[in-house]
Amino acid sequence: MKSEAWIFGITTVFVVLVTPAYWLVTDSSDKGGDWTGTSALAMTGLLTLMVTLYLGFHAKKMDPRPEDRLDGEIADGAGELGFFPPYSWWPLWCGATLGVMVFGVAAGAWWLFIIGGILGAVALAGLVFEYYRGVHAH
Structure with missing residues (x-):
């Protein structure tokens, strides 16, 4: 370092x-x-x-x-480097709901902001807990 x-x-x-x-x-x-x-x-x-x-x-x-x-030799750095998560769709949905919320604020449609916030909470929960259920559960 x-x-x-x-x-x-x-x-x-x-x-x-x-x-x-x-x-x-x-x-x-x-x-x-x-x-x-x-x-x-x-x-x-x-x-x-x-x-x-x-x-x-x-x-x-x-x-x-x-x-x-x-x-140092190249072989000294061999071995496991760490955990790298597999593919995930949750960041896409988190970004999409944030876009809906920003558009709601820009357009002055607070109802759209609220809908985006609710869906964003679901998407964020999915992102946080994706390794506790399904195919990639630990």
Whole structure:
């Protein structure tokens, strides 16, 4: 994880250096620079800093992975990598009901928002509990 921490650290430094430069370059009036882009860059810098700190702290506590060691071999990374869920239709229905809810708000049809919310609760319950019943039950 040290390599990932370094990548995010370099990205953080880059964004921190670019943010004031962006604000100065976009200064087209007496009011100051573009606050939208400057705010987005500042938040990007904070987010990359957060990921850098997280990865840095965990890299110190973990044993080095095979790809982090200089003497690591390809065979060292063999074995089970983790659990990867099979196909699922539930994310589609969760997204569709969210789309119905957003359309209901945009169109001013609160009844459509409520219907989308009820169907969304069913879809979310299906997504959460899909590994407790059916073909993929544990």
